[in-house]
Amino acid sequence: MAYDHKQIEKKWQQHWEDNHVFRAEDISDKPKYYILDMFPYPSGSGLHVGHPLGYIATDIIARYKRHKGFNVLHPMGWDAFGLPAEQYAIKTGTHPAVTTKQNIGNFRRQIKMLGFSYDWDREINTTDTEYVKWTQWIFLQLYHKGLAYEAEVPVNWCPELKAVLANEEVVDGKSEIGGHPVLRVPMRQWMLKITDYAESLLEGLEDLDWPHSVKELQRNWIGRSEGANVDFHIPAIHKDLTVFTTRPDTLFGATYMVMAPEHPFVKELTTPEQNDAVASYIEAASKKSDLDRTELNKDKTGVFLGNYAINPVNGNEIPIWISDYVIMSYGTGAIMAVPGQDQRDWDFAKAFELPIVRTVEPSDGFDGEAYTGEGPAINSDFLDGLYVEEAKSKITAWLIEEGKGEKAIQYKLRDWLFSRQRYWGEPIPIIHRDGSPSPLSEDDLPLLLPEVEKYEPAGTGESPLANISEWVEVKDESGNIVGLRETNTMPQWAGSCWYYLRYIDPENAEKGWNEAKEKYWMPVDLYIGGAEHAVLHLLYSRFWHHVLFDLGYVSTKEPFQKLFNQGMILGQDGTKMSKSRGNVENPDETVDQFGADAMRIYEMFMGPLEKAKPWSATGLQGCARFINKLWNVLFNEDGQLTDKINDDSVDEHTLRALHQMIKKVSDNLDQLHFNTCVSEFMIFTNHIQSKKSLNREILETFIICINPFMPHLAEELWKALGKETELTYEFWPSYDKSLLESDTITIAVQVNGKRRGEINVSAEALEEDVLKMAKSNEKVTAFIKGKEIVKEIYVKGRIVNIVVR
RNA sequence: GCCCGGGUGAUGGAAUUGGUAGACAUGACGGACUUAAAAUCCGUUGGCUGAAUAAGCCGUGCCGGUUCGAGUCCGGCCCCGGGCACCA
Numbered sequence: 001m002a003y004d005h006k007q008i009e010k011k012w013q014q015h016w017e018d019n020h021v022f023r024a025e026d027i028s029d030k031p032k033y034y035i036l037d038m039f040p041y042p043s044g045s046g047l048h049v050g051h052p053l054g055y056i057a058t059d060i061i062a063r064y065k066r067h068k069g070f071n072v073l074h075p076m077g078w079d080a081f082g083l084p085a086e087q088y089a090i091k092t093g094t095h096p097a098v099t100t101k102q103n104i105g106n107f108r109r110q111i112k113m114l115g116f117s118y119d120w121d122r123e124i125n126t127t128d129t130e131y132v133k134w135t136q137w138i139f140l141q142l143y144h145k146g147l148a149y150e151a152e153v154p155v156n157w158c159p160e161l162k163a164v165l166a167n168e169e170v171v172d173g174k175s176e177i178g179g180h181p182v183l184r185v186p187m188r189q190w191m192l193k194i195t196d197y198a199e200s201l202l203e204g205l206e207d208l209d210w211p212h213s214v215k216e217l218q219r220n221w222i223g224r225s226e227g228a229n230v231d232f233h234i235p236a237i238h239k240d241l242t243v244f245t246t247r248p249d250t251l252f253g254a255t256y257m258v259m260a261p262e263h264p265f266v267k268e269l270t271t272p273e274q275n276d277a278v279a280s281y282i283e284a285a286s287k288k289s290d291l292d293r294t295e296l297n298k299d300k301t302g303v304f305l306g307n308y309a310i311n312p313v314n315g316n317e318i319p320i321w322i323s324d325y326v327i328m329s330y331g332t333g334a335i336m337a338v339p340g341q342d343q344r345d346w347d348f349a350k351a352f353e354l355p356i357v358r359t360v361e362p363s364d365g366f367d368g369e370a371y372t373g374e375g376p377a378i379n380s381d382f383l384d385g386l387y388v389e390e391a392k393s394k395i396t397a398w399l400i401e402e403g404k405g406e407k408a409i410q411y412k413l414r415d416w417l418f419s420r421q422r423y424w425g426e427p428i429p430i431i432h433r434d435g436s437p438s439p440l441s442e443d444d445l446p447l448l449l450p451e452v453e454k455y456e457p458a459g460t461g462e463s464p465l466a467n468i469s470e471w472v473e474v475k476d477e478s479g480n481i482v483g484l485r486e487t488n489t490m491p492q493w494a495g496s497c498w499y500y501l502r503y504i505d506p507e508n509a510e511k512g513w514n515e516a517k518e519k520y521w522m523p524v525d526l527y528i529g530g531a532e533h534a535v536l537h538l539l540y541s542r543f544w545h546h547v548l549f550d551l552g553y554v555s556t557k558e559p560f561q562k563l564f565n566q567g568m569i570l571g572q573d574g575t576k577m578s579k580s581r582g583n584v585e586n587p588d589e590t591v592d593q594f595g596a597d598a599m600r601i602y603e604m605f606m607g608p609l610e611k612a613k614p615w616s617a618t619g620l621q622g623c624a625r626f627i628n629k630l631w632n633v634l635f636n637e638d639g640q641l642t643d644k645i646n647d648d649s650v651d652e653h654t655l656r657a658l659h660q661m662i663k664k665v666s667d668n669l670d671q672l673h674f675n676t677c678v679s680e681f682m683i684f685t686n687h688i689q690s691k692k693s694l695n696r697e698i699l700e701t702f703i704i705c706i707n708p709f710m711p712h713l714a715e716e717l718w719k720a721l722g723k724e725t726e727l728t729y730e731f732w733p734s735y736d737k738s739l740l741e742s743d744t745i746t747i748a749v750q751v752n753g754k755r756r757g758e759i760n761v762s763a764e765a766l767e768e769d770v771l772k773m774a775k776s777n778e779k780v781t782a783f784i785k786g787k788e789i790v791k792e793i794y795v796k797g798r799i800v801n802i803v804v805r
Numbered sequence: 806g807c808c809c810g811g812g813u814g815a816u817g818g819a820a821u822u823g824g825u826a827g828a829c830a831u832g833a834c835g836g837a838c839u840u841a842a843a844a845u846c847c848g849u850u851g852g853c854u855g856a857a858u859a860a861g862c863c864g865u866g867c868c869g870g871u872u873c874g875a876g877u878c879c880g881g882c883c884c885c886g887g888g889c890a891c892c893a
Contacts, residue, residue: 223889613817
């Protein structure tokens with residue numbers, strides 16, 4: 001009789017749910033294990049087979065850790081604010097909360113059908129008023145710490161749509177919807193001072209068990225550079241122009257200066273003769289999108305301002321230019337140009353015939369343009385002959401002594417633009433009174449979204465909330481307007497910045513989370529999710545967590561101790577799954593046809609979790625076939641347990657196979673090598689398939705091992721064997737080392753490193769006996785006959801190599 | 806351009822510290838069962854030479870090195886994937 005996945009899966013899912021089998025104890029004597037998935041945005045299209053990949057992996061680990069005696073926290077929830085629901089609302093008038101609720105229902109159903117062991121009593125939703133309350137509370141903590149401020153910042157303004165667009169809605173300088181032009185215009189925005197935490201975020205990476213690549217990505221994103229600030233005096237305006245450089249050692253080669261067109265000094269530095277040229281250059285630059293300005297390999301443009309600065313190291317007068325290759329938002333918005341050692345400066349110097357002075361001797365045979373390599377300083381007076389590092393220290397010391405500069409550190413990281421001109425997000429709990437912001441008191445939280453009739457933006461670029469005067473206008477008792485509410489809302493990142501803390505204590509009405517529980521559960525032991533969140537989500541939530549740590553609200557500096565990125569599942573054609581390609585595999589059909597367990601083990605069996613790999617219908621079938629095979633080994637035709645199963649005889653080979661399997665599965669699980677675990681189960685199943693007699697205890701042990709991977713099948717088998725205990729909490733078996741290897745082992749014999757034969761020896765055999773046997777092996781003799789044996793090597797239990805001449 | 810990954814059969818992929826390359830699965834081929842097919846079971850399956858499940862040679866992107874021995878370590882190249890991109 002075939003394995004009836006539909007009936008069996010339903011039965012056990014019901015059992016788990018009714019009995020709250022996976023409920024985590026709030027605080028327990030058991031060691032804790034917090035295993036977290038990146039929670040999904042519940043989109044309207046539901047899951048495709050790639051989405052649950054990470055959830056399968058975490059579920060396996062969660063179940064494994066329960067078997068290992070851990071109190072496991074394994075929660076799931078919904079990152080439910082977001083643009084698609086709002087866009088749908090604009091189109092149809094359906095409240096985003098309605099759409100969101102429907103979508104969550106569908107996602108929950110799809111996730112539940114895979115039999116995951118989530119503690120559903122801790123389910124959270126970032127749009128719940130109780131959740132929003134604490135998101136806003138954290139915002140207030142940031143505000144009170146001086147980390148939230150307002151600024152005029154360029155946004156993506158689309159005049160045609162009368163809306164501010166998110167970066168991801170702008171493609172090649174045009175709106176994603178409609179293809180209308182998008183301009184960068186300054187608008188009042190809320191910013192979070194993540195730059196204050198640049199050093200902390202950088203340092204925090206060091207002890208994290210994260211993929212090397214993600215750490216590198218974050219380091220590059222933070223972009224720390226060490227160098228010096230150097231002051232160049234400008235006699236014409238009696239001011240100093242400060243520049244940041246990582247190469248102060250090349251100061252003697254600074255032959256001109258360049259400022260960003262937006263630099264505040266530009267106006268006063270422009271001489272009357274240059275006025276027209278400068279004005280039109282600035283005009284042109286402001287019209288360019290960021291994309292145009294950063295376009296690769298483009299020719300350098302710029303205009304001379306007519307004024308000069310004094311190179312502090314040699315007193316030379318050097319011209320000051322503006323060019324859009326210098327950006328205002330990094331460093332001081334101005335540079336000293338050293339064309340001899342910087343390719344961009346070289347290109348600019350060539351274009352405008354500015355002088356080039358080399359200050360580092362290029363290595364022999366160098367035939368490039370700017371030289372950025374190592375070498376002794378030249379044309380640099382007191383630095384001559386010094387290599388780069390020494391020259392840097394010496395010149396920096398000189399600058400400090402002369403009061404013309406200082407050591408400086410710069411970061412590429414910018415402050416976080418935190419406001420969105422949207423409806424479907426957390427309102428920012430701020431009231432503007434007399435033109436200055438004042439925060440809501442914590443007692444007034446949550447600040448809820450008002451009901452609106454239209455979800456379109458206000459047409460001024462403000463959020464739809466700006467249209468609701470009764471919400472915006474804050475009145476006193478006599479009805480006078482005393483303030484205006486902030487109409488911007490928070491970005492989708494906000495809710496996901498701290499959700500892992502709410503899971504710890506989801507029902508708490510007094511606080512975001514209880515300290516004792518936080519102390520018990522944090523940090524997250526294993527966090528699995530897609531690599532697309534390598535920077536933003538993981539940097540933003542680390543930032544919030546660092547702040548909460550400094551404020552004493554959390555007990556660990558870092559939230560996520562170990563991180564792992566699952567790879568993408570591609571379509572059968574080897575390309576990314578997408579509706580337009582028509583290669584989307586649907587988990588509903590897969591589960592309906594083959595069952596949840598088959599889908600679970602197939603996704604694990606496909607290959608290493610972190611790799612991108614194509615879906616294969618036949619591969620999936622193979623896994624379904626395996627489940628049936630195992631079922632048919634244990635059950636006879638009429639669905640009764642086979643009478644091969646008994647309590648007495650223990651077959652030595654089967655026992656050894658069992659212990660080898662336990663060892664490999666345990667080791668592989670610890671390393672998240674799920675694919676090889678599945679093959680171990682196949683190997684063991686192939687082994688017992690032909691056996692006429694099967695020991696009951698061996699089977700029971702095997703069932704515990706497969707339970708994390710195929711929980712429905714395992715539960716059914718457990719019960720069929722007459723077990724009454726809750727399988728989830730059975731102890732994971734340990735393996736007996738003495739059973740792992742047989743008494744005799746096969747050893748390959750090489751002659752000059754080439755395998756020529758093999759011999760069977762006792763595992764305990766002495767080296768000289770093994771070598772004697774190896775040399776007398778007839779296949780080996782043929783290759784050593786008549787030759788001189790130079791060396792004989794025996795690696796115990798592995799290999800023999802005889803070197804002959 | 807810069808920074809990370811990665812190149813193993815027809816395919817997805819295995820391979821402790823360097824120690825029998827190709828586990829497990831898919832596909833293909835052959836066989837059993839069947840009126841037939843599906844399902845299931847058994848066998849073969851890296852390439853070349855060969856009648857051969859005799860024997861040998863070659864083989865982990867390419868070239869070179871270290872070593873008794875290299876998929877694994879070192880140097881140089883080629884290709885693919887991801888990220889960043891005028892960051893001074």
